[in-house]
Amino acid sequence: MWYIEALTKKALWLSNWMIHHANHIRPNVDGVKVGGHQASSASMAAIMSALYFGVLRPEDRVAVKPHAAPVFHAIQYLLGKQTLEKLINFRAFGGAQSYPSRTKDTDDVDISTGSVGLGVAFTAFASLIQDYVRAKSWADTSRPEGRMVALVGDAELDEGNVYECLLEGWKHGLRNTWWVIDYNRQSLDGVVREGLYDRIEAIFRAFDWNVVTLKYGALQQEAFAEPGGERLKAWIDAAPNALYSALMFRGGAAWRERLSDEIGDQGPVGALLARRSDAELAELMANLGGHCVPSLLEQFEAAQGDKPTVFIAYTVKGWATPLAGHKDNHAGQMTSAQIEQLRQSMNVREGHEWEPLEGMTDPRGINDFLGEVPFNAAGSRRLTSPQVATIGPQFFGSGPTSTQAAFGRILDAIAKTDSDLARRIVTTSPDVTVSTNLGPWVNRRNLFARSEVADVFQREAIPSTQKWRFAPDGQHMELGIAEMNLFLMLGAAGLSHSLFGERLLPIGTLYDPFISRGLDALNYACYQDARFLLVATPSGVSLAGEGGAHQSIASPLIGMAQDGLASFEPAFADELSVIMDWAFDYMQRQGDARPDLADWPRDVTGGSVYLRLSTRTIEQPTRTMDKALFDGIIRGAYWLKPPTPQCEVVIAYQGVLANEAIEAAARIGGDRRNVAVLAVTSADRLNAGWHGAQRARLHGDSEARSHIETLLADVPNRAGLITAIDGHPATLGWLGSVLGHRTVTLGVEHFGQTGTVNDLYAHFGIDAAAMTAAARSFMPGRTANA
Numbered sequence: 001m002w003y004i005e006a007l008t009k010k011a012l013w014l015s016n017w018m019i020h021h022a023n024h025i026r027p028n029v030d031g032v033k034v035g036g037h038q039a040s041s042a043s044m045a046a047i048m049s050a051l052y053f054g055v056l057r058p059e060d061r062v063a064v065k066p067h068a069a070p071v072f073h074a075i076q077y078l079l080g081k082q083t084l085e086k087l088i089n090f091r092a093f094g095g096a097q098s099y100p101s102r103t104k105d106t107d108d109v110d111i112s113t114g115s116v117g118l119g120v121a122f123t124a125f126a127s128l129i130q131d132y133v134r135a136k137s138w139a140d141t142s143r144p145e146g147r148m149v150a151l152v153g154d155a156e157l158d159e160g161n162v163y164e165c166l167l168e169g170w171k172h173g174l175r176n177t178w179w180v181i182d183y184n185r186q187s188l189d190g191v192v193r194e195g196l197y198d199r200i201e202a203i204f205r206a207f208d209w210n211v212v213t214l215k216y217g218a219l220q221q222e223a224f225a226e227p228g229g230e231r232l233k234a235w236i237d238a239a240p241n242a243l244y245s246a247l248m249f250r251g252g253a254a255w256r257e258r259l260s261d262e263i264g265d266q267g268p269v270g271a272l273l274a275r276r277s278d279a280e281l282a283e284l285m286a287n288l289g290g291h292c293v294p295s296l297l298e299q300f301e302a303a304q305g306d307k308p309t310v311f312i313a314y315t316v317k318g319w320a321t322p323l324a325g326h327k328d329n330h331a332g333q334m335t336s337a338q339i340e341q342l343r344q345s346m347n348v349r350e351g352h353e354w355e356p357l358e359g360m361t362d363p364r365g366i367n368d369f370l371g372e373v374p375f376n377a378a379g380s381r382r383l384t385s386p387q388v389a390t391i392g393p394q395f396f397g398s399g400p401t402s403t404q405a406a407f408g409r410i411l412d413a414i415a416k417t418d419s420d421l422a423r424r425i426v427t428t429s430p431d432v433t434v435s436t437n438l439g440p441w442v443n444r445r446n447l448f449a450r451s452e453v454a455d456v457f458q459r460e461a462i463p464s465t466q467k468w469r470f471a472p473d474g475q476h477m478e479l480g481i482a483e484m485n486l487f488l489m490l491g492a493a494g495l496s497h498s499l500f501g502e503r504l505l506p507i508g509t510l511y512d513p514f515i516s517r518g519l520d521a522l523n524y525a526c527y528q529d530a531r532f533l534l535v536a537t538p539s540g541v542s543l544a545g546e547g548g549a550h551q552s553i554a555s556p557l558i559g560m561a562q563d564g565l566a567s568f569e570p571a572f573a574d575e576l577s578v579i580m581d582w583a584f585d586y587m588q589r590q591g592d593a594r595p596d597l598a599d600w601p602r603d604v605t606g607g608s609v610y611l612r613l614s615t616r617t618i619e620q621p622t623r624t625m626d627k628a629l630f631d632g633i634i635r636g637a638y639w640l641k642p643p644t645p646q647c648e649v650v651i652a653y654q655g656v657l658a659n660e661a662i663e664a665a666a667r668i669g670g671d672r673r674n675v676a677v678l679a680v681t682s683a684d685r686l687n688a689g690w691h692g693a694q695r696a697r698l699h700g701d702s703e704a705r706s707h708i709e710t711l712l713a714d715v716p717n718r719a720g721l722i723t724a725i726d727g728h729p730a731t732l733g734w735l736g737s738v739l740g741h742r743t744v745t746l747g748v749e750h751f752g753q754t755g756t757v758n759d760l761y762a763h764f765g766i767d768a769a770a771m772t773a774a775a776r777s778f779m780p781g782r783t784a785n786a
């Protein structure tokens with residue numbers, strides 16, 4: 001215990017020094033603030049030291065409050081998992097990250113954080129995934145079950161997604177989850193409202209969590225046992241948050257003045273105060289539960305069993321530093337004089353600031369202790385799991401269909417196979433399982449629950465196309481309507497290979513417009529390099545009468561701009577089939593070879609995949625899937641009707657407008673013009689390839705050509721290009737810049753009209769008539785009606 005107290009001080013020092021060094025000592029070349037959070041780090045120094053040096057085990061997984069990154073990196077450094085160079089370069093290029101990052105940091109980050117609230121909720125979904133995986137017959141369960149631990153800033157509890165996950169967790173019987181709240185009653189802007197504690201406690205109890213409150217440290221508890229101690233305790237309990245913080249900032253003399261004024265004449269409490277110097281009084285008042293290593297260790301060790309537990313640890317923001325308690329301390333930093341004083345009080349000699357054991361009383365003992373920290377005992381905590389072989393595209397008939405219907409049939413075909421692929425797929429959906437066509441899959445593969453639940457409607461012989469049976473071997477995780485939860489779940493499932501050593505191939509479905517509802521969690525999942533297949537349907541205005549409120553316009557641009565996500569919008573079932581098979585492989589790639597700049601930059605490293613699908617049934621081409629067609633579909637485009645040297649017009653469409661493009665081509669061709677049709681399956685991959693080729697040429701590779709450049713090279717310069725999509729026209733508008741063809745861009749820019757498909761396509765100008773009119777606009781001297 002003594003060692004952990006000493007290491008708490010060391011971690012506190014190193015985190016403060018790291019920030020000071022980055023801001024005041026390292027040369028600042030551009031004058032832009034570097035930043036870092038000294039007060040937020042100090043607030044958690046003892047909690048994190050107690051956990052990392054004492055309580056945590058290798059199988060535990062931790063999400064650290066983003067602005068406690070400096071103290072996290074300091075602890076990792078003391079554990080030998082972080083380099084000095086990275087600390088010296090904190091927040092610099094290639095240095096330790098501003099917020100813990102599992103992809104960018106090289107120390108032992110389990111769960112990235114940054115956007116407050118998401119890391120917290122992630123732990124709940126990670127725990128559900130741990131349960132899911134361990135219930136499967138194929139899983140290796142020899143590894144012990146871990147606890148999913150979130151170190152939470154109290155203001156993170158303002159984020160709604162925290163409550164969404166509490167509700168979802170309760171439904172699924174959440175286990176093995178610890179949330180440790182750094183209850184400093186300060187956020188970024190200031191001190192939080194009075195009386196929050198009672199509400200927070202009630203909320204956790206309502207969801208059946210254990211609530212452990214760490215309010216008083218050991219020093220305070222001892223003082224409370226002295227004569228007059230009860231009175232002091234009552235004063236502390238009644239003190240408003242702002243006053244406590246203000247006195248904490250002002251220090252021992254101010255504490256004495258205030259306490260003497262208010263309770264000093266009430267019997268023995270005066271003597272209790274008088275027995276302490278100003279410094280001792282300040283230390284006593286700062287000795288809240290969250291700063292007291294013995295209390296922390298005791299409570300953590302006492303929390304046995306798998307029931308989810310929240311620890312509400314009272315703390316002072318800026319604890320043990322001159323920043324303590326000041327309402328503006330979030331971004332506040334110590335002055336050079338203050339850091340100097342801290343250095344001296346920590347026994348650190350000038351010039352030895354970074355040395356791990358500098359100034360410690362028993363360096364050898366500390367060193368031995370660090371060598372035996374249980375968290376560090378098992379070597380690398382990042383796990384892996386072998387790749388699962390894909391089974392090839394699941395083709396079926398060629399009659400008219402929609403991509404959404406095809407998706408259901410493809411997944412059903414996979415469900416029928418006895419393959420590893422089918423076993424490792426886990427599906428999930430926020431209450432749109434049936435309406436996004438996951439029904440057939442769920443009928444075959446069941447829903448997941450830790451214990452069997454029969455389908456009552458089946459048992460009561462009520463006819464239904466849906467079987468709704470829950471079982472430990474079930475492969476669908478049903479969620480309530482909360483899209484943030486969907487993406488957090490996909491994030492956790494998509495990291496199962498790394499967190500739990502068992503690979504999952506997660507597929508999540510939702511309505512395309514509601515991607516925006518969970519966008520930050522989607523970005524977060526991609527940022528963590530989670531691997532999943534996102535299937536969004538219906539999309540665009542093609543959902544017609546189903547409602548203007550459900551139209552998606554921006555989603556193709558989201559798909560293009562989202563790093564880590566390859567987006568496709570197939571038109572035909574055979575394309576979808578090929579893309580899905582490819583996606584299962586792409587989701588598992590982990591190559592670290594330098595990607596080919598001239599092509600999709602992530603083909604080597606892999607990533608997640610987004611499919612924008614439609615409910616609109618369209619005619620299907622009859623064709624065989626040869627290598628060239630396969631390549632085109634995956635690279636993002638192929639010629640449905642190739643250009644001839646006389647080509648005057650190219651129609652480039654993406655997705656469900658295929659039939660309109662074909663019809664327009666026939667009309668324009670009937671007008672004796674030479675028309676080509678470019679089927680775009682992924683504006684995203686085409687665009688990234690184009691950017692890649694440009695970069696490669698700038699790097700001196702003059703031969704570099706992207707797929708779209710190669711395709712458009714066959715189109716004469718004088719030809720005009722019409723782009724069309726049921727989505728924002730900017731998705732394809734850039735095609736005109738590739739080789740400088742004149743371009744008319746058709747698409748949807750306005751939201752909320754209801755009608756038939758024909759009404760809406762005419763209204764927005766994305767039908768065959770609009771394409772035909774656009775083609776005529778390229779012909780000087782002819783009117784649109786000519």
Ligand SMILES: Cc1ncc(C[n+]2csc(CCOP(=O)(O)OP(=O)(O)O)c2C)c(N)n1
Pocket residue numbers: 039040043066067114115116152153154155156182184186187188189317330
């Ligand atoms: C989603 C999101 N919104 C805003 C921020 C900016 N921000 C960073 S920390 C913070 C306040 C955090 O307060 P608290 O959680 O109480 O942590 P403390 O610094 O008090 O330990 C805010 C608003 C953010 N990181 N993420």
Ligand SMILES: [Mg+2]
Pocket residue numbers: 153154155182183184185186187317
């Ligand atoms: Mg706070």
